[in-house]
Amino acid sequence: xxxxxxxxxxxxxxxxxxxxxxxxxxxxxxxxxxxxxxxxxxxxxxxxxxxxxxxxxxxxxxxxxxxxxxxxxxxxxxxxxxxxxxxxxxxxxxxxxxxxxxxxxxxxxxxxxxxxxxxxxxxxxxxxxxxxxxxxxxxxxxxxxxxxxxxxxxxxxxxxxxxxxxxxxxxxxxxxxxxxxxxxxxxxxxxxxxxxxxxxxxxxxxxxxxxxxxxxxxxxxxxxxxxxxxxxxxxxxxxxxxxxxxxxxxxxxxxxx
Numbered sequence: 001x002x003x004x005x006x007x008x009x010x011x012x013x014x015x016x017x018x019x020x021x022x023x024x025x026x027x028x029x030x031x032x033x034x035x036x037x038x039x040x041x042x043x044x045x046x047x048x049x050x051x052x053x054x055x056x057x058x059x060x061x062x063x064x065x066x067x068x069x070x071x072x073x074x075x076x077x078x079x080x081x082x083x084x085x086x087x088x089x090x091x092x093x094x095x096x097x098x099x100x101x102x103x104x105x106x107x108x109x110x111x112x113x114x115x116x117x118x119x120x121x122x123x124x125x126x127x128x129x130x131x132x133x134x135x136x137x138x139x140x141x142x143x144x145x146x147x148x149x150x151x152x153x154x155x156x157x158x159x160x161x162x163x164x165x166x167x168x169x170x171x172x173x174x175x176x177x178x179x180x181x182x183x184x185x186x187x188x189x190x191x192x193x194x195x196x197x198x199x200x201x202x203x204x205x206x207x208x209x210x211x212x213x214x215x216x217x218x219x220x221x222x223x224x225x226x227x228x229x230x231x232x233x234x235x236x237x238x239x240x241x242x243x244x245x246x247x248x249x250x251x252x253x254x255x256x257x
Contacts, residue, residue: 022229023093038078044093044229045074047160051152052101053131054138058145059105063132070131073104092240093230094153098146147247154244161222165215177201177211184212185219187255220257 025040049070056066077100138148162185169178180197183190198208227240241257 024232026093027232042078045078048093048097048153048156048230049074050131050134051149051156052097054135054152055098055101055145055149056105057132057135058143058148063135067131069105073101076104092232092236094150094240098149150244150247154248157223157226157244158248160226161219164222164225165219168218178215181208181212181215185216187216216256220255223255223257 022040022044026037026044052073053066053070056069057063061069138152143151162182165185166175166178166182169175180201183192183197184194194208194212195205198205201208203211224237224241227237227244228234231237231240245255245257
């Protein structure tokens, strides 16, 4: 569904649904460090830690220091309550994390290093061994640290939505169908036609075309769900999606969100 169309009637926009999303739960907690808000924040951090690592590496830190900084930043974030400073009408988790990391790098690197040398406990376990492998696959271009952060954030949203979509097909015993149709997800011109896929699956071209349409529609819904977890109110979902799609350019131009 195009972004310009009305969102009335979408379950995403309902207050009863949105108050259970991760970032809205964290913001609603405010000064209250309840188990539910802490768990929601930890889940968001586990999901979006890599964009922060990529940002830190693009700032010029070596792999070891970037890993220490990312881990130290999350340890500090989860141990302190800075959330009361985030305005519920403006707070986006993407913006909050980046601003918090920039402050951390500017003012608290020496203290973080001392904590690390002193045996600071790991509060949030990250997939550190693969971090540098992923970073080495980033485009070797002149993207600023902020741009690469936003790019990796956007691609993380798409990756999580696609993983959720695949899981649904697997749960329905349709993993082969998903593997055959996933080339059509982005909306860009794939290397094969509906007719070719239909012949391989033993279905009609119309059946495949309808299946692709449903696949892409569901993918868009899952993207919206992922984005909803990172904004403070339903009205910010479309704005955040527009921003993320603009960041990745052609990679998201044909998405049905």
